[in-house]
Amino acid sequence: MNTILHPILEVHHLNKSYKDFALQDVSFSLPEGCITGFIGANGAGKTTTLHTLLGLTGADSGEIRFFGMDMREQAEEIKNRIGVVLDSNCFYEGLTLNQMKNIIAPAYSRWCEEDYQRYLRTFSLNPKQTIKTLSKGMRVKYALTLALSHKAEFLIMDEPTSGLDPLIRSQVLGILADYMENGGRGVFFSTHITSDLDKIADTLILIDDGKILFQEEKDVLLDSYRIVKGDVCWLTADTRPLFINVSETAFGFTALTRQAARVQAMMPEAVMERPHIEDIMLGVIGENVPAKERR
């Protein structure tokens, strides 16, 4: 029997306009078994995209499919299979953790009280504590607890590590890695903290000014680019077009390139380094600036 495998999330030509901002023709497809980082600067459209995927805001046009199912037609079934972590202020502040759980749990057909209790213990959360007394890190852990306690197959998270100290960020990222090892089919999280993606992401999608600039496997992306450092006098009319985002000082230049082999040939003494995701993000967004300014 042939089994047709669908990507876990497919977005086709998604458009959503506001007065001063628009998502334009956003399309991407997330393979199963991956942690996908959705990166972009502040105001790039990450949260707008996530909110549109989750049905919190209606799209002007486009198609969204989870597990091969259309979000417009099978929203309830899809939502039963996904775990969501939004902003840490998305709970009723006056309620205790257990009271909030008692509101959320009945919505899910596969709610597992054992998992809930286990995550509370793992995160050292007191179920009788009022939500408004929780720190930001504890709220994120609580949101994760709720998202992970109904056998969710796919996690969607909106900047889950934003504002957290490095220790808690590390814990959260560890939980995501464990989730994938223990049966999770995918994670999609937005962030502008690229160091988190360096540690955990398999695939990266960059959005800027409402448009997707690239979707790429992290390792392929990091192998495609190189940071080049050299003497300013090596930047000529022939060599300059090989670079993105050139930074020049009195002591030399630093630039990003996708054409490492050609640069190596033309500047044999240049120093080449593997970039970080942040370098690529800044370089690619920098290339996109002229398009924004034209508008």
Place this chain on the structure above:
Amino acid sequence: MLLHLIKKEFVVIQKQTLWMVGLIALIPLFMLWKLPQYANYLGFVFAVIYGTFIMLSYICLAEYQCKKASAYLCTTPYPRKYLVLSKYFFCIIVYLFCALIFWLETLLLPQLGSLSLPLAGGAFLLIAVLCGIYLPICYYFGYDKTKFVYVIIVLGLSYLLPVLIGFNIEDTISRLFMAVSPDFAGAAIFITGLLIFVLSALISVRIYDHKDLA
């Protein structure tokens, strides 16, 4: 699912519920003390309006203060329409609770009169009209732009007291429906109130279905 969301409305305002129960019980007693000849219908009508509207305002305020909580609930399998319907059922349950409290008080204090079907129906229709108009407007414009409505209703009732004194729901219904029994008229008014609630709920569901929760 809907039952859990209705329960959520009470849990969210649990701290205010206790003293509201006290207020609902005290209003008829206060009327009995100050205006004994009108305590029957004014006591019940005021208890119902104050009780329902103030508790509804607490819920809307809680939703406004925790705006993202509603959005978060919409990411769960709860259908959006259930989040709307839970408020309508909340209003009906509070009304029934007010009626129960008042009925118990009439058993303990015969001076309060009795809770007749025309009186109960008339108060229900009043609440249905007020909530039926207010809730769709609140869903459309948001709590922040419509919170003055609570103030107008609560304060307005005080100013309308002399007018209401001269207006007896039970007598009015009996005069209007002379051809039928008062109880039948009361039941018909109940059903009218329910239809108003249903129509209002349909409008609110449609508004909320298209609302941008981002």
